[in-house]
Amino acid sequence: MTAAPTYKKKDFMSDQVVRWCPGCGDYSILSQVQTTFAGLGVLRENFAVISGIGCSSRFPYYMETYGFHTIHGRAPTFASGLKATRPDLSVWVISGDGDMLSIGGNHIIHALRRNFDINVLLFNNQIYGLTKGQYSPTSEVGKKTKSTPYGSIDEPFNPITLALGAGGTFIARSLDVHAKHLQSMLVASHDHKGTGLVEIYQNCNIFNDGAFDTFRGKAEREENALFLENGQPMIFGKTTKMGLVLDHTTMKVVEIGDEYGEEDCVVHDEGNFIQAQLLAQLKAPDFPVPLGIIYRCERPTYEQSFQDQVSEARAKLGNGVLAELVKGGDTWRVEG
Amino acid sequence: MSTPARIEPGPNASLDSVVIRFAGDSGDGMQLIGNQFTRTTALAGNDLATFPDFPAEIRAPAGTRAGVSGFQLQFANHDIFTPGDIADVLVAMNPAALVANLNRLKDGGLIIVNTDSFGKRDLKLANLEVSPLDDGTLDEYRVVQVGITKLTKETVEPLGLTTKEADRCKNFFALGMTYWLYSRNMEPTKQWVTGKFKGKFAEANIAALQAGWSFADTVEIFGGQPYMVPRADDFKEGEYRNIMGNAAMAVGLAAAANKADRLLFYGTYPITPASDILHALAPFKNYGVVTYQAEDEIAAVCASIGASWGGSIGVTGTSGPGVSLKAEAMGLANIIEVPLIVVNVQRGGPSTGLPTKTEQSDLMQALYGRNGDSPMPVLAPQTPADCFDVAVEAVRIAIKYMTPVMILSDGYIANGAEPWLLPDLDALPEMKPNFAKAEEGVEFQPYSRDEETLARPWAIPGTPGLEHRIGGLEKQHLTGHVSYDPANHQFMQELRQEKVRRIQADIPETEVFGDEGGVCVLGWGSTYGAIRTAVVGAREAGVKVGHVHLRWINPLPKDLGEVLKRFDKVLIPELNLGQLIKLIRAEYLIDAVPLAKVQGQPFQTNEIRDRIIEFSKEA
Numbered sequence: 001m002t003a004a005p006t007y008k009k010k011d012f013m014s015d016q017v018v019r020w021c022p023g024c025g026d027y028s029i030l031s032q033v034q035t036t037f038a039g040l041g042v043l044r045e046n047f048a049v050i051s052g053i054g055c056s057s058r059f060p061y062y063m064e065t066y067g068f069h070t071i072h073g074r075a076p077t078f079a080s081g082l083k084a085t086r087p088d089l090s091v092w093v094i095s096g097d098g099d100m101l102s103i104g105g106n107h108i109i110h111a112l113r114r115n116f117d118i119n120v121l122l123f124n125n126q127i128y129g130l131t132k133g134q135y136s137p138t139s140e141v142g143k144k145t146k147s148t149p150y151g152s153i154d155e156p157f158n159p160i161t162l163a164l165g166a167g168g169t170f171i172a173r174s175l176d177v178h179a180k181h182l183q184s185m186l187v188a189s190h191d192h193k194g195t196g197l198v199e200i201y202q203n204c205n206i207f208n209d210g211a212f213d214t215f216r217g218k219a220e221r222e223e224n225a226l227f228l229e230n231g232q233p234m235i236f237g238k239t240t241k242m243g244l245v246l247d248h249t250t251m252k253v254v255e256i257g258d259e260y261g262e263e264d265c266v267v268h269d270e271g272n273f274i275q276a277q278l279l280a281q282l283k284a285p286d287f288p289v290p291l292g293i294i295y296r297c298e299r300p301t302y303e304q305s306f307q308d309q310v311s312e313a314r315a316k317l318g319n320g321v322l323a324e325l326v327k328g329g330d331t332w333r334v335e336g
Numbered sequence: 337m338s339t340p341a342r343i344e345p346g347p348n349a350s351l352d353s354v355v356i357r358f359a360g361d362s363g364d365g366m367q368l369i370g371n372q373f374t375r376t377t378a379l380a381g382n383d384l385a386t387f388p389d390f391p392a393e394i395r396a397p398a399g400t401r402a403g404v405s406g407f408q409l410q411f412a413n414h415d416i417f418t419p420g421d422i423a424d425v426l427v428a429m430n431p432a433a434l435v436a437n438l439n440r441l442k443d444g445g446l447i448i449v450n451t452d453s454f455g456k457r458d459l460k461l462a463n464l465e466v467s468p469l470d471d472g473t474l475d476e477y478r479v480v481q482v483g484i485t486k487l488t489k490e491t492v493e494p495l496g497l498t499t500k501e502a503d504r505c506k507n508f509f510a511l512g513m514t515y516w517l518y519s520r521n522m523e524p525t526k527q528w529v530t531g532k533f534k535g536k537f538a539e540a541n542i543a544a545l546q547a548g549w550s551f552a553d554t555v556e557i558f559g560g561q562p563y564m565v566p567r568a569d570d571f572k573e574g575e576y577r578n579i580m581g582n583a584a585m586a587v588g589l590a591a592a593a594n595k596a597d598r599l600l601f602y603g604t605y606p607i608t609p610a611s612d613i614l615h616a617l618a619p620f621k622n623y624g625v626v627t628y629q630a631e632d633e634i635a636a637v638c639a640s641i642g643a644s645w646g647g648s649i650g651v652t653g654t655s656g657p658g659v660s661l662k663a664e665a666m667g668l669a670n671i672i673e674v675p676l677i678v679v680n681v682q683r684g685g686p687s688t689g690l691p692t693k694t695e696q697s698d699l700m701q702a703l704y705g706r707n708g709d710s711p712m713p714v715l716a717p718q719t720p721a722d723c724f725d726v727a728v729e730a731v732r733i734a735i736k737y738m739t740p741v742m743i744l745s746d747g748y749i750a751n752g753a754e755p756w757l758l759p760d761l762d763a764l765p766e767m768k769p770n771f772a773k774a775e776e777g778v779e780f781q782p783y784s785r786d787e788e789t790l791a792r793p794w795a796i797p798g799t800p801g802l803e804h805r806i807g808g809l810e811k812q813h814l815t816g817h818v819s820y821d822p823a824n825h826q827f828m829q830e831l832r833q834e835k836v837r838r839i840q841a842d843i844p845e846t847e848v849f850g851d852e853g854g855v856c857v858l859g860w861g862s863t864y865g866a867i868r869t870a871v872v873g874a875r876e877a878g879v880k881v882g883h884v885h886l887r888w889i890n891p892l893p894k895d896l897g898e899v900l901k902r903f904d905k906v907l908i909p910e911l912n913l914g915q916l917i918k919l920i921r922a923e924y925l926i927d928a929v930p931l932a933k934v935q936g937q938p939f940q941t942n943e944i945r946d947r948i949i950e951f952s953k954e955a
Contacts, residue, residue, distance in 0.1 A: 014805070016817065048797045050642070053808075061805050061818065066797035068645060069807025071668050074638045077630065081639030082797070084626055085599050086646040089797050110631040306626070313621035320623030322594050326587055326758055327577060330524065332379050334571040 007038035014064045020055060025176030025202035029123065030062055032179055033092075036186040037065070042090045049092045050079045052099035055130045056123035056202070059094040073104025076111035076120065080302075083116045087303045090190065091118040097138040098128050101157050105137075108197075109166035114302040115194045119186070122159060122199045123176075127208035145207075159199050160280035160294055164273065169194035171276070171295045175216055176202040181227070181291060188293060194301050215289045224284060228292030233265035236288040244288075251278050253287060270296040350564045353412030355420030356514065359437045360429030361398050362391060362405045365507035370407025371753075372511060372525045377411045378578035378755050379524055381567030384411040385719075385865065386580075386753040387419035387938070392608070392691045399453075399461035401432045408440070413566045417719075417865030419752065421940035425517075427510050429453060429484070432462035438473070446478045446558075448513060450506070452485035480557045484509050484548075491547040492540040501537060505544040512548020519562045522549060572757055579756040581720035581749035582609070585653075585679060586616035588727025590625050593649040595728075596735060596767045601643035603628045603636040604653045608691040609747040610681040613653045633661035637678065641665060644674040645806075647771065647796035649731055653679040656698045657688065659705065666740055667706040670832065672806045673783075673792050675734035675741075675769075677727075682746040684936045693936025694748035696861055697912035702742045703890055703919070709829055711836040713737070714890040716744040716861035721756035723749065726887070732767045733839055738791040744889075746911075748938045749862045769794055774801030782806065782816040790835035840894040846884055848899060854880030855952050856903035858928070860889055860916055863909055863939055870944035877945075879952045889916070897924040907931055907951050909944050 012034040020026045037047060047065035051057035053072035060067025070078050075093045083091050093111075100108050100122055111120065127145070128134040134147040138159065142151040163171045170192040174182040182200065189196025201212045215224040222238040234244040241256040243265035254260040269275055276295035282288065356373070360366045367388055374386050389406040396403030410420035425446045428434035430453040441447065454467050468474060469481065488506040489499075497505075508529075515522055522545060529541045552558060579587075593600030602617050602625065604610070618627045626643070630636035637652040644650030652662065659680050669676040682698045684690025698705075702714045713733055717726040723745060730741045772793035774780060782804045783792050795802040804816060812819035813827055848856075850871050859867045864885050871883040884899065886892065900906055900920070908917045909931035917930045931947050933939055 016805075043800070045800045045803055046798055048646075060807070063805075065803050067803075067805035067807075068642075068672075069805065069809065070638065070641075071664050071808055074634060074665070077635040077638035078642035078645070080630075080635070081601060081603055081628065081642030081644075081650065082646045084628060084639070085601050085643045085648040086797065089646070106631055107635055110635065310621045313619075317622045320594075320620065322591055322623075322761055325590055325594075325620065325623055326761065327575075328579070328583070328587070329577070330375065330379060331575050331577045331758065332381065333575050334381065334573055 004041045004043045007044065009034045009038050011044060012037045012064050014062050016061045018062050019058065021206050023205040024055070025125065025204070026056055026059070026123065028176045028179065029121070029182065029200055029202060030059065032182045033121075033186060034063070036183050040090070040187070040190055046089050047092065048082060048089045049094060050075050050082070051094040052104060053130070054096040054099045056094055056096040057099060073099050073102070074107060075099070076104065076107040079118050080111060080114065080116055083118050084303055084306065087117070087307070091116075093118060093120040095120065095122055096129075097122065097124045097126060097159075098136045101137040101159060101162070109162070112163055112166040112168040112195050112197065115167070115169055115299050116303060117193050117195070117301045119189045119196045120198070122197060123202045124159060124199050125202045125204040125208055126211050127204050129204050129207055133207035158280055161277065163197050164276055164280060164295060168197050168295065169297050169299050170196040170293070172197070172293045173199045173201070173291050175212070175221065175291065176200055177216060178221065185293070192296065194299060214284050224288055226282070226288035226290045228268045228279070228290055228294065230268055230270045230293065233262050233267050235262060235265055242288070251282060251287065349561070350566060352414065352565070353410060353416060354425065354518065354563070354565055355408065355410045355423045356425045356427070357406055357408045357423035357437060357440060358427045358510070359404055359406040359433035360507070361433065362393065362395050362403045363398060364405070364429045365504065366405045366407050366429070369507045369511040370409060372528065373514060373520070374409055374753055375528070375578055376515070376520045376524050377409070378576070380520065381571070382411040382565055383414065383416050383568040383571070383755060384409060384578075384753070385416055385419045387748070388751045390692055397461070399430055399432055399458055401436045401462060404433045404436045406433070406437060411565055413568050415568065415570050417868045418938075418941055421942055425514070427514060429506070429510065430462070431458050431464055431468060435462060435464065435468055441477065443476050444478065446480065447474060448480045448482065448510065450484035450510070451481045452483045482513070482551070482557065487547065487551060488544050491543050495536045495540050495543070497536060497540055502540065505540045508541045508544040509548035509551075512545040512550075513552040515545070516549045516552035517558055517562055519564050522546070571755070575758045576755045577758065578753055579721055580612070580751060580753045581717065581723045581745060582612035582681065582751070583616045584721050584723035584756065585717075585727050585743075585745060585750075586613045588724035589649075589651055589677070589731065590617060590620055590623055591724070591761070591764065592728045592731035592767065594624060595764050596649060596731065596769060598769065599643070599648040600625045600651065601628065601640055601648045602626070602651050602653065603630050603640035603643070605630050605633045605636045605658065607633075607655045607658050609683055609750045610653045610655050610658070610679065612750065613679065613681070633658040634665060637662040637665040641669050641674065641676055644676050645796070647769075647794070649675060649677070649735075651677040651679065653681070655681050655683045655691075656685050656701065659698060659701060663706045666712065667708060667710045668808045669740035670706070670710045670712060671808055671811065673738045674794065675731075675738060677730050677734055677741050677743060679743045679745060681750045682744060684934070690936040692747065694746045694862070694938055695911050695934060695936065696744070696746060696863070697915065697934065698744060699860075699889065699912065699915040700918075702744055709833065711833050712890065713739060713741045713836055713839055713888075714744060715741070715888050716886070717749055718861065718864035718885060718887065720749050720752045720754050724756070724759065728764060732765050733842065735767050735769050736791065736842070737789050737835060737839060738794060739836065744861055746862045771796055771799065772802055773799065780804060781814045783811050783814050788838075790831060790838060837891050839888075840891045843888045843891070843893060845895050846893045846899045848882045848884055850875055850882040851880045852882055852902055854882070854904055855948055856882050856884055856900060856906045857944070857948060858884045858886070858900065858906055858908050858916070858920065859910070860886040863911065866939035866941050866944055867909060869941040870948060873941065873945040874948040874952070877949055879949055881948055881952065886916075889919070892923065900924060900926055905929065905951065907948060909933070909939060909947075911938070
């Protein structure tokens with residue numbers, strides 16, 4: 001392996017004009033990805049950025065890497081075929097809530113269970129942007145949009161629960177504008193051997209402005225977001241220090257003080273599947289919004305398991321010889 | 337119908353060719369003994385062609401006509417092209433199989449029937465009031481009645497099998513009888529059974545095979561002496577194997593990728609009748625073959641494109657309904673211009689249609705079934721073994737022209753088998769991809785073109801200095817940047833069209849078999865054998881007729897129009913309602929006439945021959 005040169009963020013900026021709406025959360029995400037890539041120690045030519053269709057999926061055009069803007073909902077499938085044959089590449093899937101959870105719903109669940117060592121960034125703005133403002137599979141019930149003038153009646157997906165159910169091995173959540181946190185999640189996903197899913201709450205200032213306002217800005221997130229740290233108690237809030245305790249089988253918000261101390265709070269354990277399920281259920285305004293690595297476990301990657309089978313076959317049968325392949329089993333000779 | 341040909345018994349009577357049809361319930365193992373008879377016959381040096389004909393249900397209600405599974409085989413001492421129109425011999429394991437197949441048996445043909453399955457219940461399941469063994473139905477045939485079930489049970493009794501296991505051996509008893517009848521060697525099957533089954537069950541099947549053979553020999557049910565079908569001596573010198581179409585496709589794909597020194601990535605979703613390609617490729621892990629059973633048809637093709645982008649040979653295999661689902665991704669492969677092979681093993685449509693039956697009705701879908709003008713090279717194999725050559729050819733063209741390619745196989749050749757002269761591997765065409773590399777001081781242009789082929793460079797991720805973006809949005813000529821420029825779009829559309837047209841320079845000129853005037857019978861794909869036999873027959877009947885068979889349908893051979901115009905008239909037999917004919921009429925303004933058949937069954941040679949004779953007389 002050639003050591004990667006020291007890159008700067010600008011080494012990952014392509015010459016294409018970025019054409020998202022001014023004020024879109026995508027700008028920040030792009031910036032954090034470019035900054036992160038520069039520091040991963042991966043050769044630039046070994047990055048492959050693959051997207052589907054939608055606002056977020058224009059992403060590859062703005063990255064000075066190998067990029068592939070594919071078709072609606074299918075980005076994880078292209079990534080799977082690429083990674084299966086090119087395990088040497090660092091593969092990044094860029095997708096939105098409509099692309100990944102609606103038309104591409106089937107592919108994300110299968111990508112997660114197969115556990116290719118790829119990274120999936122889910123830009124969740126809870127709306128369809130590129131088609132100009134219809135509700136999405138993560139829009140809340142009752143949401144009034146162009147296609148739901150009386151309010152949406154669909155129960156939304158919870159992407160974290162979905163990913164847990166699909167057998168995801170790295171499931172994290174972050175915010176478009178929280179540069180430091182997002183970068184740390186991208187690095188952690190990269191370091192994880194397996195499919196890393198990072199749900200990024202992303203504000204669409206045109207069609208769904210303010211969807212995450214209660215915990216997105218610096219002041220708000222200090223109050224209402226729960227920043228998960230493995231091995232640390234679940235504590236949040238700046239003006240009043242709050243914590244989460246277990247009440248039978250559910251979480252309960254308590255004030256840290258006389259009745260409850262930090263030691264009473266649930267300690268985050270990334271490997272605890274049940275706890276991850278509980279965290280996935282926490283929603284504003286009754287609960288803080290959990291950000292960080294919600295669940296992480298180790299499981300063989302698809303490409304590794306496949307390579308193991310190839311090695312076993314080669315050990316047992318040797319390297320295949322074309323003449324033998326063509327012969328198959330029984331043959332007979334016709335003499336001239 | 338052809339002339340009745342009564343098989344008369346005689347001492348070691350030598351026959352030129354025989355058509356035998358095994359028919360029984362889906363659970364009776366007819367495909368298994370059909371394949372064993374095929375293998376043994378191939379090893380005996382006969383030319384042969386097979387036609388498995390089975391229901392879509394794995395186990396349709398036992399004993400019913402819906403559950404009848406058939407396997408037809410023609411073997412001969414000379415070159416043959418089809419599994420035969422109708423059988424000389426029918427092996428019928430129950431009443432449903434008997435009555436459902438009588439119309440596929442020659443008048444005066446031989447029936448070997450298992451009388452143990454003609455009880456009241458069996459007849460009722462077959463919707464019969466009276467046993468056809470008793471009501472005169474079979475008067476025109478030579479019937480050999482054998483209590484196959486009982487004889488098998490008695491044979492395997494000492495081995496202490498369960499009743500169910502013992503019953504499952506009866507197909508081998510029937511096979512043993514046919515082996516005796518045609519002087520086949522039992523050893524290959526015995527060895528196969530030993531490798532396939534374990535312990536007592538293997539012993540029992542071998543015992544049943546032997547018992548069937550001995551029974552035929554001792555009881556003289558066939559009149560004393562077996563028949564001979566001498567080996568075919570018009571075979572070219574060399575090493576042969578028997579091969580089915582799907583297997584030949586799998587081997588061809590693997591061989592081509594190997595020749596190109598690339599991984600073969602076969603992304604697929606199980607679908608009848610294409611799944612056997614996956615089954616054939618999956619064990620080839622030590623040959624650089626990656627098989628990937630995706631979550632659906634779309635994922636299968638997209639993963640294959642992803643693999644191709646990374647420098648592998650991406651292939652996806654499916655049948656018509658799957659191609660419908662892959663259409664959008666094929667359009668993407670068209671605009672991003674990477675190699676991709678789509679294998680469509682066609683079946684009866686539309687929709688789910690007739691999954692286990694054959695048809696050629698996806699030609700228009702292959703040519704036009706994508707949004708936008710999206711030209712895609714299309715080629716079709718003509719026989720089971722030809723699938724190998726077609727697979728190699730498709731991979732060669734896909735790499736050389738950086739294009740998706742569609743192969744149109746079908747259920748008939750996918751499951752049919754024939755002897756195959758093993759190819760000279762050194763003679764396979766060169767197809768090493770020429771991956772792009774960065775050049776000092778030159779800005780990389782991912783949509784620059786090879787002057788001759790118009791192919792764009794294959795620049796795979798991991799190549800330093802060639803980082804670039806591709807995608808489904810229209811590309812600017814040379815730079816590959818997204819472009820909405822109207823003139824550029826027209827330019828690119830015409831360029832992609834022209835690129836496919838230029839493949840004409842790479843494909844053989846049209847070959848004419850037979851006469852170069854009079855009637856031209858123009859076909860494509862799996863109808864080759866039936867048309868060739870029919871044309872031979874019509875010429876023997878004095879008709880001036882030639883046969884042109886297309887391997888490439890897009891592009892068509894560049895001399896095709898000129899060749900067709902040498903004929904007075906053109907007849908186009910197809911297993912669809914007339915698809916190639918529309919293309920031929922549109923391309924060459926030739927007033928061709930269709931011969932359309934859509935019954936889920938291949939053409940019988942006499943259907944085509946009779947039509948040629950009739951057509952030749954029409955004004």
